[in-house]
Amino acid sequence: MTPLVGAALGGLALASLIGLRGPGRLAYPLGFSGVSLAVAGGVGWAEGWGAGAFYLLLLGLAVLGLAPYLPAYLELHPSRAYAFLLPLFVGAMAGVALAPPGYAFLFLWEAMSLLGYLLVALEGAKAVEGAQALFLASRLFGLGLYLAFLGQGRLGQDAVWLGLVLGFGVKAALFPFHGWLPRAHPVAISPVSALLSGAMTKLGLLGLYQAAFWFGPPPLWVGPSLVTLGLAGAVYALVRGLAEEDFKGALAYSSVENLGLMLAALGGYFVTGHPLFRAAFFLHQLTHALFKTHLFLVAGVLGERRLSRLGGLWRQAPGLGAQALWGMAVGAGLPPGPLFLAEWALYLGFSRGGFGLPLGVGALALVGALALFYYVRLFGLAFLGQPRGPASWHLAPGMVLGLRILGGALFLLALWPGLVLGPLGVQVYPNAPLALLLFALAYLLYRRLQALPHRTYSTWDCGHQPLTPRMQPTGLGFSQPVLRLFPFVRLREGEHPHLEEPLQRLLQVIGEAYARLARLVQGLQSGSLHLYLLLQLLTLVLVLGVVLL
Numbered sequence: 001m002t003p004l005v006g007a008a009l010g011g012l013a014l015a016s017l018i019g020l021r022g023p024g025r026l027a028y029p030l031g032f033s034g035v036s037l038a039v040a041g042g043v044g045w046a047e048g049w050g051a052g053a054f055y056l057l058l059l060g061l062a063v064l065g066l067a068p069y070l071p072a073y074l075e076l077h078p079s080r081a082y083a084f085l086l087p088l089f090v091g092a093m094a095g096v097a098l099a100p101p102g103y104a105f106l107f108l109w110e111a112m113s114l115l116g117y118l119l120v121a122l123e124g125a126k127a128v129e130g131a132q133a134l135f136l137a138s139r140l141f142g143l144g145l146y147l148a149f150l151g152q153g154r155l156g157q158d159a160v161w162l163g164l165v166l167g168f169g170v171k172a173a174l175f176p177f178h179g180w181l182p183r184a185h186p187v188a189i190s191p192v193s194a195l196l197s198g199a200m201t202k203l204g205l206l207g208l209y210q211a212a213f214w215f216g217p218p219p220l221w222v223g224p225s226l227v228t229l230g231l232a233g234a235v236y237a238l239v240r241g242l243a244e245e246d247f248k249g250a251l252a253y254s255s256v257e258n259l260g261l262m263l264a265a266l267g268g269y270f271v272t273g274h275p276l277f278r279a280a281f282f283l284h285q286l287t288h289a290l291f292k293t294h295l296f297l298v299a300g301v302l303g304e305r306r307l308s309r310l311g312g313l314w315r316q317a318p319g320l321g322a323q324a325l326w327g328m329a330v331g332a333g334l335p336p337g338p339l340f341l342a343e344w345a346l347y348l349g350f351s352r353g354g355f356g357l358p359l360g361v362g363a364l365a366l367v368g369a370l371a372l373f374y375y376v377r378l379f380g381l382a383f384l385g386q387p388r389g390p391a392s393w394h395l396a397p398g399m400v401l402g403l404r405i406l407g408g409a410l411f412l413l414a415l416w417p418g419l420v421l422g423p424l425g426v427q428v429y430p431n432a433p434l435a436l437l438l439f440a441l442a443y444l445l446y447r448r449l450q451a452l453p454h455r456t457y458s459t460w461d462c463g464h465q466p467l468t469p470r471m472q473p474t475g476l477g478f479s480q481p482v483l484r485l486f487p488f489v490r491l492r493e494g495e496h497p498h499l500e501e502p503l504q505r506l507l508q509v510i511g512e513a514y515a516r517l518a519r520l521v522q523g524l525q526s527g528s529l530h531l532y533l534l535l536q537l538l539t540l541v542l543v544l545g546v547v548l549l
Helices: 003-019 027-044 048-074 081-098 103-121 125-151 157-171 180-184 190-214 222-241 247-272 275-301 318-331 338-352 359-383 397-415 418-424 431-451 475-483 504-522 529-548
Strands: none
Touching: 048 081, 048 190, 048 275, 048 397, 081 103, 081 190, 103 125, 103 190, 125 157, 125 180, 125 504, 157 190, 157 222, 180 190, 180 247, 190 247, 190 275, 222 247, 222 359, 247 275, 247 338, 247 359, 275 318, 275 338, 275 397, 275 418, 318 338, 318 359, 318 397, 338 359, 338 397, 359 475, 397 431
Protein backbone atom coordinates (compact mmCIF):
# COMPACT_ATOMS: atom_id res chain seq x y z
CA MET A 1 0.00 0.00 0.00
CA THR A 2 1.50 3.28 -1.06
CA PRO A 3 1.55 6.29 1.26
CA LEU A 4 -1.02 8.02 -0.94
CA VAL A 5 -3.48 5.15 -0.60
CA GLY A 6 -2.93 5.06 3.15
CA ALA A 7 -3.52 8.79 3.31
CA ALA A 8 -6.70 8.43 1.26
CA LEU A 9 -8.12 5.67 3.44
CA GLY A 10 -7.07 7.49 6.59
CA GLY A 11 -8.75 10.63 5.32
CA LEU A 12 -11.92 8.69 4.61
CA ALA A 13 -12.00 7.42 8.19
CA LEU A 14 -11.12 10.84 9.58
CA ALA A 15 -13.90 12.45 7.56
CA SER A 16 -16.53 10.37 9.31
CA LEU A 17 -15.18 11.38 12.72
CA ILE A 18 -15.02 15.06 11.80
CA GLY A 19 -18.55 14.84 10.48
CA LEU A 20 -19.78 13.98 13.94
CA ARG A 21 -18.65 17.43 15.09
CA GLY A 22 -20.32 19.27 12.25
CA PRO A 23 -20.17 19.47 8.45
CA GLY A 24 -17.78 21.64 6.57
CA ARG A 25 -14.75 21.09 8.85
CA LEU A 26 -12.73 19.62 5.98
CA ALA A 27 -12.55 22.82 3.98
CA TYR A 28 -9.27 24.22 5.29
CA PRO A 29 -7.31 20.92 5.38
CA LEU A 30 -8.41 20.09 1.83
CA GLY A 31 -7.63 23.49 0.39
CA PHE A 32 -4.31 23.68 2.23
CA SER A 33 -3.36 20.17 1.13
CA GLY A 34 -4.16 21.02 -2.48
CA VAL A 35 -2.06 24.20 -2.38
CA SER A 36 0.83 22.35 -0.68
CA LEU A 37 0.82 19.53 -3.20
CA ALA A 38 0.56 21.95 -6.12
CA VAL A 39 3.48 24.02 -4.80
CA ALA A 40 5.51 20.87 -4.11
CA GLY A 41 4.84 19.69 -7.66
CA GLY A 42 5.82 23.06 -9.12
CA VAL A 43 5.13 23.42 -12.82
CA GLY A 44 4.54 19.69 -13.13
CA TRP A 45 1.31 19.63 -11.12
CA ALA A 46 -0.74 18.84 -14.21
CA GLU A 47 1.39 15.87 -15.21
CA GLY A 48 0.00 12.47 -14.30
CA TRP A 49 -0.14 12.01 -10.55
CA GLY A 50 0.19 15.71 -9.87
CA ALA A 51 -3.30 16.35 -11.22
CA GLY A 52 -4.67 14.92 -7.96
CA ALA A 53 -3.36 18.02 -6.17
CA PHE A 54 -5.34 20.24 -8.53
CA TYR A 55 -8.53 18.34 -7.74
CA LEU A 56 -7.83 18.49 -4.03
CA LEU A 57 -7.55 22.26 -4.34
CA LEU A 58 -10.75 22.41 -6.42
CA LEU A 59 -12.61 20.32 -3.86
CA GLY A 60 -11.22 22.39 -0.99
CA LEU A 61 -12.43 25.67 -2.54
CA ALA A 62 -15.93 24.28 -3.11
CA VAL A 63 -16.14 22.99 0.46
CA LEU A 64 -14.77 26.30 1.75
CA GLY A 65 -17.92 28.00 0.47
CA LEU A 66 -20.11 25.23 1.87
CA ALA A 67 -18.59 25.38 5.35
CA PRO A 68 -20.41 28.51 6.64
CA TYR A 69 -23.47 27.84 4.45
CA LEU A 70 -24.34 24.36 5.72
CA PRO A 71 -25.25 24.97 9.39
CA ALA A 72 -27.92 27.55 8.54
CA TYR A 73 -29.20 25.49 5.60
CA LEU A 74 -29.47 22.27 7.60
CA GLU A 75 -31.75 24.01 10.11
CA LEU A 76 -34.45 23.50 7.45
CA HIS A 77 -33.37 19.89 6.86
CA PRO A 78 -33.23 18.36 10.31
CA SER A 79 -31.92 14.94 9.23
CA ARG A 80 -28.65 14.43 11.11
CA ALA A 81 -27.61 11.90 8.48
CA TYR A 82 -26.45 14.81 6.30
CA ALA A 83 -24.02 15.95 8.98
CA PHE A 84 -22.43 12.50 8.97
CA LEU A 85 -22.61 11.56 5.28
CA LEU A 86 -21.52 14.85 3.71
CA PRO A 87 -17.98 14.88 5.19
CA LEU A 88 -17.71 11.18 4.42
CA PHE A 89 -18.67 11.93 0.81
CA VAL A 90 -16.08 14.71 0.62
CA GLY A 91 -13.45 12.39 2.11
CA ALA A 92 -14.24 9.70 -0.47
CA MET A 93 -13.84 12.20 -3.31
CA ALA A 94 -10.50 13.36 -1.90
CA GLY A 95 -9.41 9.71 -1.71
CA VAL A 96 -10.36 9.08 -5.34
CA ALA A 97 -8.30 12.09 -6.41
CA LEU A 98 -5.19 10.75 -4.66
CA ALA A 99 -5.44 6.97 -5.05
CA PRO A 100 -3.42 5.19 -7.78
CA PRO A 101 -5.14 2.66 -10.09
CA GLY A 102 -5.95 -0.54 -8.27
CA TYR A 103 -8.28 -2.01 -5.70
CA ALA A 104 -8.04 0.98 -3.35
CA PHE A 105 -9.11 3.28 -6.17
CA LEU A 106 -12.07 1.06 -7.03
CA PHE A 107 -13.04 0.82 -3.36
CA LEU A 108 -13.03 4.62 -2.96
CA TRP A 109 -14.83 5.05 -6.29
CA GLU A 110 -17.62 2.70 -5.16
CA ALA A 111 -17.77 4.40 -1.75
CA MET A 112 -18.20 7.76 -3.46
CA SER A 113 -20.99 6.45 -5.70
CA LEU A 114 -22.82 4.77 -2.81
CA LEU A 115 -22.58 7.86 -0.60
CA GLY A 116 -23.84 10.03 -3.45
CA TYR A 117 -26.83 7.72 -3.84
CA LEU A 118 -27.62 7.85 -0.12
CA LEU A 119 -27.34 11.64 0.01
CA VAL A 120 -29.79 12.04 -2.88
CA ALA A 121 -32.22 9.39 -1.52
CA LEU A 122 -32.35 11.05 1.92
CA GLU A 123 -34.88 13.58 0.62
CA GLY A 124 -37.57 10.90 0.71
CA ALA A 125 -39.83 9.17 -1.77
CA LYS A 126 -39.79 12.04 -4.28
CA ALA A 127 -36.00 11.76 -4.57
CA VAL A 128 -35.76 7.98 -4.91
CA GLU A 129 -36.23 8.06 -8.68
CA GLY A 130 -33.36 10.50 -9.13
CA ALA A 131 -31.18 8.52 -6.73
CA GLN A 132 -31.95 5.33 -8.66
CA ALA A 133 -30.90 7.01 -11.90
CA LEU A 134 -27.56 7.91 -10.31
CA PHE A 135 -27.14 4.45 -8.83
CA LEU A 136 -28.02 2.54 -12.01
CA ALA A 137 -25.77 4.68 -14.18
CA SER A 138 -22.90 4.17 -11.74
CA ARG A 139 -23.46 0.41 -11.53
CA LEU A 140 -24.06 -0.35 -15.20
CA PHE A 141 -21.40 1.77 -16.81
CA GLY A 142 -19.04 1.43 -13.84
CA LEU A 143 -18.53 -2.13 -15.01
CA GLY A 144 -16.39 -0.61 -17.72
CA LEU A 145 -13.84 0.37 -15.07
CA TYR A 146 -13.60 -3.22 -13.83
CA LEU A 147 -13.19 -4.35 -17.45
CA ALA A 148 -10.33 -1.91 -17.92
CA PHE A 149 -8.57 -2.52 -14.59
CA LEU A 150 -8.82 -6.32 -14.69
CA GLY A 151 -8.26 -6.59 -18.43
CA GLN A 152 -5.10 -4.49 -18.58
CA GLY A 153 -2.42 -6.60 -20.21
CA ARG A 154 -4.96 -9.22 -21.29
CA LEU A 155 -7.24 -7.17 -23.51
CA GLY A 156 -6.31 -4.83 -26.30
CA GLN A 157 -6.05 -1.08 -25.83
CA ASP A 158 -9.33 -0.56 -27.68
CA ALA A 159 -11.30 -2.71 -25.20
CA VAL A 160 -9.54 -1.20 -22.19
CA TRP A 161 -10.21 2.35 -23.32
CA LEU A 162 -13.81 1.55 -24.18
CA GLY A 163 -14.28 0.50 -20.56
CA LEU A 164 -12.53 3.64 -19.34
CA VAL A 165 -14.61 5.98 -21.51
CA LEU A 166 -17.84 4.31 -20.33
CA GLY A 167 -16.85 4.14 -16.66
CA PHE A 168 -15.35 7.60 -16.28
CA GLY A 169 -17.40 9.25 -19.03
CA VAL A 170 -20.75 8.46 -17.42
CA LYS A 171 -19.59 10.07 -14.17
CA ALA A 172 -18.58 13.11 -16.24
CA ALA A 173 -22.05 13.18 -17.89
CA LEU A 174 -20.78 12.19 -21.35
CA PHE A 175 -23.56 12.51 -23.95
CA PRO A 176 -25.74 10.41 -24.40
CA PHE A 177 -25.11 8.80 -20.98
CA HIS A 178 -25.80 12.01 -19.05
CA GLY A 179 -29.46 11.30 -18.20
CA TRP A 180 -28.78 10.58 -14.50
CA LEU A 181 -27.49 14.10 -13.86
CA PRO A 182 -30.60 16.24 -14.60
CA ARG A 183 -32.73 13.69 -12.72
CA ALA A 184 -30.60 13.51 -9.58
CA HIS A 185 -29.59 17.15 -9.08
CA PRO A 186 -33.04 18.80 -8.76
CA VAL A 187 -34.28 16.33 -6.12
CA ALA A 188 -31.23 16.51 -3.84
CA ILE A 189 -30.70 19.30 -1.33
CA SER A 190 -28.70 22.20 -2.76
CA PRO A 191 -25.36 21.51 -0.97
CA VAL A 192 -25.46 17.92 -2.27
CA SER A 193 -26.31 19.15 -5.79
CA ALA A 194 -23.39 21.58 -5.54
CA LEU A 195 -20.97 18.79 -4.61
CA LEU A 196 -22.31 16.42 -7.25
CA SER A 197 -22.06 19.00 -10.01
CA GLY A 198 -19.08 21.01 -8.83
CA ALA A 199 -16.80 18.23 -7.61
CA MET A 200 -17.91 14.63 -8.25
CA THR A 201 -18.35 14.98 -12.00
CA LYS A 202 -14.78 16.35 -12.21
CA LEU A 203 -13.43 13.04 -10.94
CA GLY A 204 -14.69 11.37 -14.10
CA LEU A 205 -12.67 13.91 -16.07
CA LEU A 206 -9.66 13.31 -13.82
CA GLY A 207 -9.94 9.58 -14.45
CA LEU A 208 -9.96 10.03 -18.22
CA TYR A 209 -7.01 12.43 -18.07
CA GLN A 210 -4.89 10.26 -15.79
CA ALA A 211 -5.80 7.08 -17.71
CA ALA A 212 -3.39 8.25 -20.40
CA PHE A 213 -0.61 7.92 -17.80
CA TRP A 214 -1.98 4.74 -16.20
CA PHE A 215 -2.87 2.69 -19.29
CA GLY A 216 -0.82 4.32 -22.03
CA PRO A 217 -1.85 6.70 -24.83
CA PRO A 218 -5.47 6.37 -25.94
CA PRO A 219 -6.31 4.78 -29.31
CA LEU A 220 -6.96 7.12 -32.21
CA TRP A 221 -10.76 6.93 -31.92
CA VAL A 222 -10.90 8.26 -28.32
CA GLY A 223 -9.98 11.89 -28.97
CA PRO A 224 -12.36 12.54 -31.93
CA SER A 225 -15.14 10.70 -30.08
CA LEU A 226 -14.78 12.91 -27.03
CA VAL A 227 -14.73 16.06 -29.18
CA THR A 228 -17.83 15.02 -31.15
CA LEU A 229 -19.87 13.77 -28.19
CA GLY A 230 -18.78 16.69 -25.99
CA LEU A 231 -19.85 19.39 -28.45
CA ALA A 232 -23.07 17.57 -29.42
CA GLY A 233 -23.91 17.11 -25.75
CA ALA A 234 -23.27 20.79 -25.00
CA VAL A 235 -25.71 21.94 -27.70
CA TYR A 236 -28.30 19.30 -26.74
CA ALA A 237 -28.14 20.17 -23.02
CA LEU A 238 -28.65 23.89 -23.61
CA VAL A 239 -31.62 23.34 -25.91
CA ARG A 240 -33.19 20.78 -23.58
CA GLY A 241 -32.53 22.99 -20.55
CA LEU A 242 -34.38 25.91 -22.16
CA ALA A 243 -37.57 23.90 -21.63
CA GLU A 244 -36.80 23.26 -17.97
CA GLU A 245 -39.19 24.81 -15.47
CA ASP A 246 -37.24 24.01 -12.31
CA PHE A 247 -34.46 26.48 -11.37
CA LYS A 248 -32.13 23.67 -10.24
CA GLY A 249 -33.09 21.54 -13.23
CA ALA A 250 -31.92 24.34 -15.52
CA LEU A 251 -28.63 24.52 -13.59
CA ALA A 252 -28.25 20.75 -13.98
CA TYR A 253 -28.56 20.93 -17.77
CA SER A 254 -26.08 23.79 -17.76
CA SER A 255 -23.65 21.44 -15.99
CA VAL A 256 -24.09 18.91 -18.80
CA GLU A 257 -23.23 21.67 -21.28
CA ASN A 258 -20.07 22.71 -19.40
CA LEU A 259 -18.93 19.11 -18.92
CA GLY A 260 -19.40 18.57 -22.66
CA LEU A 261 -17.01 21.45 -23.40
CA MET A 262 -14.46 20.04 -20.94
CA LEU A 263 -14.67 16.63 -22.59
CA ALA A 264 -14.22 18.29 -25.99
CA ALA A 265 -11.11 20.06 -24.67
CA LEU A 266 -9.73 16.77 -23.36
CA GLY A 267 -10.47 15.07 -26.68
CA GLY A 268 -8.68 17.86 -28.52
CA TYR A 269 -5.68 17.41 -26.22
CA PHE A 270 -5.62 13.66 -26.89
CA VAL A 271 -5.64 14.33 -30.64
CA THR A 272 -3.16 17.19 -30.91
CA GLY A 273 -1.33 17.39 -27.58
CA HIS A 274 -1.60 21.19 -27.84
CA PRO A 275 -1.25 22.98 -24.46
CA LEU A 276 -4.19 25.28 -25.29
CA PHE A 277 -6.60 22.34 -25.00
CA ARG A 278 -5.12 21.29 -21.67
CA ALA A 279 -5.29 24.87 -20.40
CA ALA A 280 -8.97 25.09 -21.38
CA PHE A 281 -9.58 21.70 -19.75
CA PHE A 282 -8.17 22.64 -16.32
CA LEU A 283 -9.29 26.29 -16.14
CA HIS A 284 -12.84 25.38 -17.17
CA GLN A 285 -13.03 22.76 -14.43
CA LEU A 286 -11.94 25.09 -11.63
CA THR A 287 -14.23 27.86 -12.88
CA HIS A 288 -17.20 25.52 -13.22
CA ALA A 289 -16.65 24.08 -9.74
CA LEU A 290 -16.78 27.58 -8.27
CA PHE A 291 -19.63 29.18 -10.19
CA LYS A 292 -21.88 26.12 -10.26
CA THR A 293 -21.44 25.54 -6.52
CA HIS A 294 -22.21 29.24 -6.09
CA LEU A 295 -25.41 29.07 -8.18
CA PHE A 296 -26.67 25.87 -6.55
CA LEU A 297 -26.26 27.56 -3.17
CA VAL A 298 -28.26 30.53 -4.52
CA ALA A 299 -30.97 28.05 -5.53
CA GLY A 300 -30.92 26.64 -1.99
CA VAL A 301 -31.95 30.03 -0.65
CA LEU A 302 -35.19 30.05 -2.65
CA GLY A 303 -38.37 28.60 -1.23
CA GLU A 304 -39.99 28.45 -4.69
CA ARG A 305 -37.99 27.07 -7.64
CA ARG A 306 -40.57 27.01 -10.47
CA LEU A 307 -39.53 29.71 -12.92
CA SER A 308 -43.08 30.57 -13.92
CA ARG A 309 -43.86 31.32 -10.24
CA LEU A 310 -40.73 33.41 -9.62
CA GLY A 311 -40.05 37.05 -10.47
CA GLY A 312 -39.11 40.37 -8.92
CA LEU A 313 -36.48 38.95 -6.57
CA TRP A 314 -34.02 41.70 -7.53
CA ARG A 315 -36.23 44.34 -5.91
CA GLN A 316 -36.86 42.29 -2.79
CA ALA A 317 -33.37 40.87 -2.22
CA PRO A 318 -30.84 42.93 -4.23
CA GLY A 319 -27.86 41.32 -2.49
CA LEU A 320 -28.99 37.86 -3.51
CA GLY A 321 -29.72 39.18 -7.02
CA ALA A 322 -26.20 40.60 -7.31
CA GLN A 323 -24.70 37.25 -6.27
CA ALA A 324 -26.82 35.41 -8.84
CA LEU A 325 -25.98 37.98 -11.55
CA TRP A 326 -22.22 37.53 -11.00
CA GLY A 327 -22.45 33.73 -11.06
CA MET A 328 -24.63 33.70 -14.18
CA ALA A 329 -22.44 36.26 -15.98
CA VAL A 330 -19.48 33.95 -15.42
CA GLY A 331 -21.55 30.92 -16.49
CA ALA A 332 -22.56 32.68 -19.71
CA GLY A 333 -18.87 33.07 -20.58
CA LEU A 334 -18.84 36.88 -20.49
CA PRO A 335 -15.51 38.73 -20.10
CA PRO A 336 -13.64 39.26 -17.87
CA GLY A 337 -14.86 36.06 -16.17
CA PRO A 338 -12.48 33.10 -16.07
CA LEU A 339 -14.85 30.95 -18.15
CA PHE A 340 -14.39 33.40 -21.02
CA LEU A 341 -10.64 32.73 -20.89
CA ALA A 342 -11.15 28.96 -20.84
CA GLU A 343 -13.48 29.09 -23.85
CA TRP A 344 -11.10 31.48 -25.61
CA ALA A 345 -8.29 28.94 -25.20
CA LEU A 346 -10.63 26.30 -26.62
CA TYR A 347 -11.42 28.57 -29.60
CA LEU A 348 -7.71 29.04 -30.29
CA GLY A 349 -7.05 25.33 -29.95
CA PHE A 350 -9.78 24.38 -32.42
CA SER A 351 -8.74 27.07 -34.89
CA ARG A 352 -5.15 25.73 -34.93
CA GLY A 353 -5.96 22.03 -34.98
CA GLY A 354 -6.09 19.70 -37.94
CA PHE A 355 -8.46 16.95 -39.15
CA GLY A 356 -11.53 19.21 -39.13
CA LEU A 357 -11.13 20.58 -35.62
CA PRO A 358 -11.85 24.09 -36.97
CA LEU A 359 -15.44 22.88 -37.31
CA GLY A 360 -15.43 22.97 -33.53
CA VAL A 361 -15.22 26.77 -33.69
CA GLY A 362 -18.68 26.88 -35.25
CA ALA A 363 -20.07 24.54 -32.63
CA LEU A 364 -18.48 26.64 -29.89
CA ALA A 365 -20.06 29.80 -31.31
CA LEU A 366 -23.48 28.13 -31.23
CA VAL A 367 -22.90 26.99 -27.64
CA GLY A 368 -21.82 30.51 -26.63
CA ALA A 369 -24.93 32.14 -28.11
CA LEU A 370 -27.26 29.57 -26.55
CA ALA A 371 -25.54 29.87 -23.17
CA LEU A 372 -26.01 33.65 -23.14
CA PHE A 373 -29.72 33.28 -23.98
CA TYR A 374 -29.94 30.49 -21.38
CA TYR A 375 -28.78 32.64 -18.49
CA VAL A 376 -30.71 35.72 -19.63
CA ARG A 377 -33.85 33.58 -19.42
CA LEU A 378 -32.92 32.15 -16.03
CA PHE A 379 -32.03 35.48 -14.45
CA GLY A 380 -34.85 37.44 -16.12
CA LEU A 381 -37.62 35.07 -15.07
CA ALA A 382 -36.39 34.67 -11.50
CA PHE A 383 -35.08 38.10 -10.56
CA LEU A 384 -36.60 40.71 -12.89
CA GLY A 385 -40.17 41.82 -13.56
CA GLN A 386 -42.89 41.85 -10.94
CA PRO A 387 -43.26 39.30 -8.13
CA ARG A 388 -45.72 36.57 -9.16
CA GLY A 389 -46.39 35.42 -5.62
CA PRO A 390 -45.34 35.86 -2.03
CA ALA A 391 -41.57 35.98 -1.78
CA SER A 392 -40.02 33.08 0.07
CA TRP A 393 -36.35 32.65 0.84
CA HIS A 394 -34.12 31.81 3.75
CA LEU A 395 -30.86 33.76 3.81
CA ALA A 396 -28.98 33.54 7.10
CA PRO A 397 -25.64 35.39 7.66
CA GLY A 398 -23.64 32.16 7.31
CA MET A 399 -25.24 31.50 3.94
CA VAL A 400 -24.35 35.01 2.78
CA LEU A 401 -20.74 34.40 3.84
CA GLY A 402 -20.59 31.15 1.88
CA LEU A 403 -21.87 32.89 -1.27
CA ARG A 404 -19.37 35.72 -0.86
CA ILE A 405 -16.47 33.29 -0.47
CA LEU A 406 -17.30 31.53 -3.72
CA GLY A 407 -18.05 34.78 -5.55
CA GLY A 408 -14.78 36.26 -4.27
CA ALA A 409 -12.82 33.19 -5.38
CA LEU A 410 -14.29 33.61 -8.87
CA PHE A 411 -13.26 37.26 -8.86
CA LEU A 412 -9.69 36.40 -7.83
CA LEU A 413 -9.52 33.74 -10.53
CA ALA A 414 -10.66 36.32 -13.08
CA LEU A 415 -7.88 38.68 -11.94
CA TRP A 416 -5.10 36.06 -11.89
CA PRO A 417 -5.94 33.22 -14.29
CA GLY A 418 -2.20 32.80 -14.76
CA LEU A 419 -2.17 30.79 -11.52
CA VAL A 420 -3.72 27.97 -13.56
CA LEU A 421 -2.64 28.80 -17.10
CA GLY A 422 0.96 29.78 -16.36
CA PRO A 423 2.19 26.33 -15.18
CA LEU A 424 0.57 24.83 -18.29
CA GLY A 425 2.76 26.88 -20.60
CA VAL A 426 -0.01 29.15 -21.90
CA GLN A 427 0.60 32.88 -22.00
CA VAL A 428 -2.15 35.04 -20.54
CA TYR A 429 -2.81 38.61 -21.54
CA PRO A 430 -2.98 41.03 -18.59
CA ASN A 431 -6.48 40.15 -17.48
CA ALA A 432 -6.21 41.81 -14.07
CA PRO A 433 -5.90 45.44 -15.38
CA LEU A 434 -8.64 44.78 -17.94
CA ALA A 435 -10.96 43.31 -15.32
CA LEU A 436 -10.33 46.14 -12.87
CA LEU A 437 -10.90 48.71 -15.65
CA LEU A 438 -14.22 47.11 -16.64
CA PHE A 439 -15.42 46.95 -13.05
CA ALA A 440 -14.34 50.57 -12.45
CA LEU A 441 -16.18 51.76 -15.57
CA ALA A 442 -19.29 49.83 -14.56
CA TYR A 443 -19.15 51.38 -11.08
CA LEU A 444 -18.69 54.92 -12.46
CA LEU A 445 -21.56 54.40 -14.91
CA TYR A 446 -23.77 53.18 -12.07
CA ARG A 447 -22.90 56.18 -9.91
CA ARG A 448 -23.49 58.53 -12.85
CA LEU A 449 -26.92 57.06 -13.50
CA GLN A 450 -27.79 57.31 -9.82
CA ALA A 451 -26.85 60.98 -9.77
CA LEU A 452 -29.12 61.87 -12.70
CA PRO A 453 -32.61 63.23 -11.89
CA HIS A 454 -35.22 60.49 -11.94
CA ARG A 455 -38.73 60.65 -13.33
CA THR A 456 -41.25 57.87 -12.94
CA TYR A 457 -43.37 56.70 -15.84
CA SER A 458 -45.85 53.89 -16.17
CA THR A 459 -44.67 51.04 -18.38
CA TRP A 460 -46.27 51.14 -21.81
CA ASP A 461 -49.03 48.54 -21.83
CA CYS A 462 -50.44 48.93 -25.37
CA GLY A 463 -53.40 50.88 -24.03
CA HIS A 464 -54.71 48.02 -21.93
CA GLN A 465 -55.10 47.82 -18.19
CA PRO A 466 -51.98 48.26 -16.02
CA LEU A 467 -49.47 45.48 -16.35
CA THR A 468 -49.85 42.57 -13.94
CA PRO A 469 -47.54 39.63 -13.17
CA ARG A 470 -49.84 37.40 -15.26
CA MET A 471 -48.70 39.29 -18.37
CA GLN A 472 -45.08 38.26 -17.84
CA PRO A 473 -43.74 35.37 -19.93
CA THR A 474 -43.66 31.91 -18.45
CA GLY A 475 -40.58 29.72 -18.50
CA LEU A 476 -41.68 27.97 -21.67
CA GLY A 477 -43.08 31.11 -23.30
CA PHE A 478 -39.71 32.84 -23.00
CA SER A 479 -37.77 30.10 -24.73
CA GLN A 480 -40.37 28.86 -27.23
CA PRO A 481 -39.09 30.92 -30.24
CA VAL A 482 -35.63 29.39 -29.86
CA LEU A 483 -36.91 25.89 -29.12
CA ARG A 484 -38.80 25.84 -32.43
CA LEU A 485 -35.45 25.99 -34.23
CA PHE A 486 -34.58 22.54 -32.85
CA PRO A 487 -37.04 19.87 -34.02
CA PHE A 488 -35.91 17.23 -31.51
CA VAL A 489 -37.80 19.12 -28.77
CA ARG A 490 -41.47 18.43 -29.43
CA LEU A 491 -43.68 21.33 -28.34
CA ARG A 492 -47.40 20.98 -27.86
CA GLU A 493 -49.85 23.76 -27.04
CA GLY A 494 -50.47 24.16 -23.35
CA GLU A 495 -47.90 21.62 -22.28
CA HIS A 496 -44.23 21.47 -21.50
CA PRO A 497 -42.04 19.75 -24.08
CA HIS A 498 -42.17 16.00 -23.99
CA LEU A 499 -38.74 14.55 -24.50
CA GLU A 500 -37.27 11.51 -22.91
CA GLU A 501 -33.57 11.47 -22.23
CA PRO A 502 -31.54 9.02 -24.36
CA LEU A 503 -31.32 5.57 -22.76
CA GLN A 504 -33.98 6.55 -20.21
CA ARG A 505 -36.29 3.72 -21.30
CA LEU A 506 -33.47 1.17 -21.15
CA LEU A 507 -32.44 2.28 -17.65
CA GLN A 508 -36.08 2.14 -16.54
CA VAL A 509 -36.45 -1.46 -17.74
CA ILE A 510 -33.20 -2.47 -16.03
CA GLY A 511 -34.25 -0.68 -12.86
CA GLU A 512 -37.56 -2.54 -12.76
CA ALA A 513 -35.77 -5.87 -13.28
CA TYR A 514 -33.32 -4.97 -10.50
CA ALA A 515 -36.21 -4.13 -8.16
CA ARG A 516 -37.87 -7.52 -8.88
CA LEU A 517 -34.59 -9.29 -8.17
CA ALA A 518 -34.23 -7.38 -4.91
CA ARG A 519 -37.72 -8.47 -3.83
CA LEU A 520 -36.81 -12.11 -4.57
CA VAL A 521 -33.62 -11.82 -2.52
CA GLN A 522 -35.60 -10.17 0.26
CA GLY A 523 -37.65 -13.37 0.49
CA LEU A 524 -34.54 -15.21 1.69
CA GLN A 525 -34.66 -13.28 4.95
CA SER A 526 -36.61 -16.03 6.70
CA GLY A 527 -34.80 -15.88 10.05
CA SER A 528 -33.65 -19.49 9.64
CA LEU A 529 -30.03 -19.97 10.75
CA HIS A 530 -29.83 -23.23 8.78
CA LEU A 531 -30.81 -21.49 5.57
CA TYR A 532 -28.21 -18.76 6.11
CA LEU A 533 -25.46 -21.37 6.72
CA LEU A 534 -26.52 -23.23 3.58
CA LEU A 535 -26.32 -20.05 1.52
CA GLN A 536 -22.84 -19.27 2.87
CA LEU A 537 -21.69 -22.80 1.99
CA LEU A 538 -23.06 -22.52 -1.54
CA THR A 539 -21.39 -19.13 -1.98
CA LEU A 540 -18.07 -20.54 -0.79
CA VAL A 541 -18.33 -23.46 -3.22
CA LEU A 542 -19.18 -21.08 -6.06
CA VAL A 543 -16.22 -18.78 -5.31
CA LEU A 544 -13.81 -21.72 -5.05
CA GLY A 545 -15.13 -23.11 -8.32
CA VAL A 546 -14.57 -19.78 -10.09
CA VAL A 547 -11.05 -19.47 -8.67
CA LEU A 548 -10.09 -23.04 -9.64
CA LEU A 549 -11.39 -22.56 -13.14
